[in-house]
Amino acid sequence: MIKFILKRFIDLIPTLLIVITIVFVITRIIPGDPAIVLLGPQASVEDVNEMNQKLGLNEPIYKQYFHYIANLLQGDLGDSIAYNNQSVAGLILERFPNTLILGISAILIALVVGVTAGVVAAVKQNTVIDYSVIVMSLVGVSMPVFWLGLMLVLLFSVNLGWLPSIGIGNLEDGFWNFIKYLILPSIALATIPMAEFARITRSSMLEVVNHDYIKTARSKGLSELRVICKHAFKNSLTPLLTVSGMQISMMLGGAILTETIFSWPGVGRLIIDAIDKRDFMVVQGTVLFIAIVFVLVNLVVDILYKVVNPRVNYSSGKGGGK
Amino acid sequence: MGRKFRLMLFLSVMLILTLALAACVGDPDDEPASNESHDDTSDESNETTSEDNKYGGVLTVAMIDSPMRLDPIDYSGVYESHVIRSIADTLVVYSEDLSEIEPSLAESWTISDDMMIYTFDLREDAYFQPGEFQDGRQMTAEDVKFSLERSANDSAMNRLRGIESVEVIDEFSIEIHLTEPNAALMAMLTDAGNSILPKDEVEGHGDDFGVNLVGTGPFSLEEWATDDYIQLTRHDDYWGQTAFIDELIWKSISDRNMMVNALRTGEVDIAIGIDGQNRQIVEEEEEISLLTTPGLSIEYAALNMDSGPTADKKVREALNLATNVDDLIEGVFQWGGAERSYLPLPQDSWGYFEELEVEVPGYDPERAKVLMEESGYPDGFETDIYVIESRSSHAQILQNQLKENLNIDASVNVVEWGTFSETAASGNAPIYIMGWSWYPDPDFFLYQMLHSDQIGSLGNGYGYHNEDVDELLSLAVSETVDQEERTAIYHDILELVVEDMPRIELTNVEITAGVRNNIQGFNVRADNTFIITNDTTNVWKED
Numbered sequence: 018m019i020k021f022i023l024k025r026f027i028d029l030i031p032t033l034l035i036v037i038t039i040v041f042v043i044t045r046i047i048p049g050d051p052a053i054v055l056l057g058p059q060a061s062v063e064d065v066n067e068m069n070q071k072l073g074l075n076e077p078i079y080k081q082y083f084h085y086i087a088n089l090l091q092g093d094l095g096d097s098i099a100y101n102n103q104s105v106a107g108l109i110l111e112r113f114p115n116t117l118i119l120g121i122s123a124i125l126i127a128l129v130v131g132v133t134a135g136v137v138a139a140v141k142q143n144t145v146i147d148y149s150v151i152v153m154s155l156v157g158v159s160m161p162v163f164w165l166g167l168m169l170v171l172l173f174s175v176n177l178g179w180l181p182s183i184g185i186g187n188l189e190d191g192f193w194n195f196i197k198y199l200i201l202p203s204i205a206l207a208t209i210p211m212a213e214f215a216r217i218t219r220s221s222m223l224e225v226v227n228h229d230y231i232k233t234a235r236s237k238g239l240s241e242l243r244v245i246c247k248h249a250f251k252n253s254l255t256p257l258l259t260v261s262g263m264q265i266s267m268m269l270g271g272a273i274l275t276e277t278i279f280s281w282p283g284v285g286r287l288i289i290d291a292i293d294k295r296d297f298m299v300v301q302g303t304v305l306f307i308a309i310v311f312v313l314v315n316l317v318v319d320i321l322y323k324v325v326n327p328r329v330n331y332s333s334g335k336g337g338g339k
Numbered sequence: 340m341g342r343k344f345r346l347m348l349f350l351s352v353m354l355i356l357t358l359a360l361a362a363c364v365g366d367p368d369d370e371p372a373s374n375e376s377h378d379d380t381s382d383e384s385n386e387t388t389s390e391d392n393k394y395g396g397v398l399t400v401a402m403i404d405s406p407m408r409l410d411p412i413d414y415s416g417v418y419e420s421h422v423i424r425s426i427a428d429t430l431v432v433y434s435e436d437l438s439e440i441e442p443s444l445a446e447s448w449t450i451s452d453d454m455m456i457y458t459f460d461l462r463e464d465a466y467f468q469p470g471e472f473q474d475g476r477q478m479t480a481e482d483v484k485f486s487l488e489r490s491a492n493d494s495a496m497n498r499l500r501g502i503e504s505v506e507v508i509d510e511f512s513i514e515i516h517l518t519e520p521n522a523a524l525m526a527m528l529t530d531a532g533n534s535i536l537p538k539d540e541v542e543g544h545g546d547d548f549g550v551n552l553v554g555t556g557p558f559s560l561e562e563w564a565t566d567d568y569i570q571l572t573r574h575d576d577y578w579g580q581t582a583f584i585d586e587l588i589w590k591s592i593s594d595r596n597m598m599v600n601a602l603r604t605g606e607v608d609i610a611i612g613i614d615g616q617n618r619q620i621v622e623e624e625e626e627i628s629l630l631t632t633p634g635l636s637i638e639y640a641a642l643n644m645d646s647g648p649t650a651d652k653k654v655r656e657a658l659n660l661a662t663n664v665d666d667l668i669e670g671v672f673q674w675g676g677a678e679r680s681y682l683p684l685p686q687d688s689w690g691y692f693e694e695l696e697v698e699v700p701g702y703d704p705e706r707a708k709v710l711m712e713e714s715g716y717p718d719g720f721e722t723d724i725y726v727i728e729s730r731s732s733h734a735q736i737l738q739n740q741l742k743e744n745l746n747i748d749a750s751v752n753v754v755e756w757g758t759f760s761e762t763a764a765s766g767n768a769p770i771y772i773m774g775w776s777w778y779p780d781p782d783f784f785l786y787q788m789l790h791s792d793q794i795g796s797l798g799n800g801y802g803y804h805n806e807d808v809d810e811l812l813s814l815a816v817s818e819t820v821d822q823e824e825r826t827a828i829y830h831d832i833l834e835l836v837v838e839d840m841p842r843i844e845l846t847n848v849e850i851t852a853g854v855r856n857n858i859q860g861f862n863v864r865a866d867n868t869f870i871i872t873n874d875t876t877n878v879w880k881e882d
Contacts (some may be wrong), residue, residue: 100407100545182597184590
C-alpha cells in the first residue's frame with residue numbers, strides 16, 4: 018500500500034510540470050501587457066519599459082520560465098504584480114480556508130441530498146418519485162451556476178429577505194451569522210454534483226438490487242431497509258466514489274463562478290480578479306495550487322477505492338471495476 | 340406510510356423550489372415605481388433631523404472593481420481614486436458644479452504675472468491620521484513639497500507635469516515653480532494622485548505605503564481585504580466637517596446584477612455605476628433612487644486622418660452624415676445613460692461651445708452619398724473598426740449604418756484593452772471607437788486629443804494635425820489663467836476642429852449611482868468623484 022501511494026505521488030510530478038508550463042505559456046501569450054494595465058493609459062513608453070524591467074518581464078521567455086521553476090523548487094510562488102507586492106503564497110493561504118469551507122459544505126449537501134434521492138429513486142423504480150428525481154437531476158446538471166446563483170439571490174435575498182446575498186459571515190458574530198452567508202453559495206455550488214450523485218447512485222443501486230445475493234438476502238427474511246442499506250448500498254458505493262472524486266475536483270471550477278457571484282473571498286475570486294488585472298504571478302500560483310488540490314483529491318479517491326474494493330489492480334495503470 | 344409521506348413531501352418541496360426559481364426569471368419586478376413620494380419624505384426629514392441624530396452607522400459603498408494600490412502616485416483606476424479621496428486631501432478641489440477651483444488644504448493662492456510661480460497659503464488646522472511613523476501630527480509645507488515633488492518625479496501616471504521645483508517659504512506656504520506657463524496646473528492639483536501625504540509615513544513604509552495610506556482626510560484606513568473590501572473609520576481630527584458616518588466600507592462586487600441585488604437587500608447603501616437594464620430595476624424599486632448626471636465622459640469614433648479613404652475630408656464628412664447618432668444611442672442605451680454629443684468636449688466642461696452644435700453635420704445619407712461619389716468611392720470601400728468589448732454594440736450599429744447608407748464594408752474588431760490601445764495609439768486603426776474622460780479643464784480633452792504633439796499616444800491616435808489648432812492650444816494654457824479669456828480661445832479651437840471633422844462624436848455618458856433612500860446628503864458629480872465627507876458634503880444614514 019505504501020509503495021502504491023509513493024508511486025502515485027511520483028506520478029504526479031510530470032502532471033504538475035505540464036500544468037505549470039501550460040499556464041506559464043498562456044499567461045505570456047494572452048494580449049495585454051501587465052505593465053500597461055498596471056500603469057494606465059497615460060503612462061509613457063519609458064515608464065512601461067521601466068516597469069517591465071522591474072517585473073522581469075522584458076527577459077526572454079525561457080529565462081523567465083527557468084527562473085520561475087527555480088523559485089518554485091525553493092517553495093517560492095513569487096510576489097503579486099498588482100496587489101502591492103504581497104506574496105502569492107500568502108494571498109492563496111489567506112483565501113483557501115474560505116474556499117475549503119464553501120467546498121466542504123457544498124459537498125456535504127450534495128452527498129446527503131443527492132445520494133438519498135438516488136437510493137430512494139432506485140428503490141421506488143418507475144414510480145412518480147423515481148421520475149421526479151430523474152427530471153430534477155437532469156435540470157440540476159444543466160443549470161449554469163451563475164444563473165442559479167442569481168435566481169437563488171432573487172428569491173431568498175431580494176424577495177423573501179431571509180438570507181444575505183453577498184460576502185462571508187464573521188464567526189465572531191455567532192455561528193448562525195456565519196452559516197447564513199454560507200447557505201446560498203453552498204446550494205449553488207452543490208447543485209451540479211448533487212444531481213450527478215443522484216443519477217449515479219440510482220443507476221448503480223438498480224444494478225445491484227437485481228443481483229442474486231440481494232434476492233438471497235430478501236429470501237432470508239431480512240427487513241427491506243436492512244437489505245437496501247447494508248447489502249445493496251454498500252455494494253453500489255464504488256461508482257459513487259469514482260464520481261465523487263471527479264465532482265470534488267470539478268467543484269473547484271464551480272467555486273470560481275460561485276465565489277465571483279457571491280463575492281465570496283476565496284481562491285476562485287482571487288484568480289478571476291488576477292486574470293482581470295493581468296497579475297501573472299497570482300494566476301500562475303493559484304492555478305498551480307488548484308492543480309495540486311485536484312491531483313491530491315484524485316489520489317485520495319484512488320486510495321479509498323483500493324480500500325473499498327481491494328480487487329482493483331493499479332499496477333496496469335488502469336483503474337476500474339472488476 | 341409515514342416514511343413515504345415524508346419522502347413525497349421532501350420531493351414536492353424540491354419541485355416547488357425549482358419551479359419558483361424558474362418563475363423568477365420571467366418577472367423582474369412588478370412593483371410600480373413611486374419616485375415622487377420618497378423624495379418628499381427625504382426633504383422633510385432633512386429639516387427635522389437634528390445634527391446629533393445624524394451621527395453613527397456604517398456606510399457600505401459597492402463598486403465593480405477592486406482597488407489594487409492606494410498610493411496616490413500609483414493609482415490607475417477611478418475607483419481607486421474614490422477610496423483615496425476619502426483618506427487624503429489635495430491642495431485644491433473642484434466646486435460641486437465644476438465651474439471653479441476651491442480651497443482645500445490650500446486656503447488661498449496667487450499666480451505670478453508671468454504664470455511661472457504659483458504661491459499657496461496652507462491651512463494650519465490639518466492633521467494627519469495617526470500611523471505607524473507619526474501619531475497624527477500637523478501637516479506642514481514640507482509635506483506639500485515632498486508630496487508634489489514625489490508625484491512630479493516618481494509617478495508613471497504623469498499627473499503633475501512641468502514642475503521645476505517646489506519651494507518651502509515658511510511653515511505654511513509654498514511656491515510651485517513651473518518650467519513653462521501652464522494654466523491647467525490648478526486642475527492637475529485637484530487630482531487624487533497629487534494628494535498631500537506625511538513624509539515620515541511614506542518613507543517609513545517604502546513600497547508598502549500603498550497598503551498603509553495615511554492622509555489628512557475625513558476617514559482613516561482600518562482594514563483592507565484584497566479584492567473584497569476596504570474598511571475606513573472616522574478621523575476625528577479632520578479639518579473639515581467631522582464625518583457623520585462611523586465607518587465607511589468600500590466593497591468590491593464584480594457582477595453588476597449582484598451589485599444591484601445587494602443594493603435592493605440593503606446590504607450595500609450606495610452602488611457606483613448602474614447601467615443597462617439595472618437602471619430600470621433600480622428606478623422601479625421603492626427603497627432605492629437612481630442618481631444620474633451628465634458626466635465629463637464622451638465617446639467617439641475616430642477617423643484616421645493619415646491613411647486610407649478617411650484621410651480625405653469629404654469622406655470624413657460623408658461618414659459623419661451617414662451616421663445616425665440618435666439611432667445608435669437608442670440601440671446601445673436602451674435604458675438610458677447617455678446623451679448625444681456634438682463636440683470633442685463634454686457639455687459640463689466650462690469650455691463647451693453650445694452655439695457650435697448647429698454647425699455639426701446632422702444625419703443626411705443622401706448628401707453623404709454625393710460626397711462619396713465626389714471623392715471617388717461611389718461603391719463604398721472596405722475598412723476596419725477597432726473597439727473594446729464594452730463598446731462592441733456601438734461598433735456593430737455604426738457598421739450597419741455605414742453599410743446601409745454608403746455600402747462601406749467595415750469589419751468590427753473587438754479587441755482587448757491592451758491590444759486596442761496599442762493599435763489605436765500607433766495610428767494603425769482606420770476607425771476606432773473609444774471614450775475619453777478627465778478634468779473639466781478643456782486642456783485635458785483638446786490638447787490630449789488634438790495637438791499634433793500627441794500623435795502616437797492614445798489621445799490623438801487618428802493623427803489630427805492642424806497648425807492653427809496647435810498654436811491656439813498652446814496659447815490657451817500659456818497666455819492667461821483667466822477662465823473667460825481661455826474659454827474664448829477654446830471656442831476658436833472647437834470651430835476649427837468641427838470644420839476638419841477628424842471624428843464622429845457619439846455620446847456624452849452619464850455618471851450614475853444607486854442609493855438607498857435612507858442615505859442623505861449624497862450626490863453624484865459629473866467629474867466622477869464620489870465624496871462622502873469633505874468640508875461641504877457630509878453623508879449620513881437615517882435609522
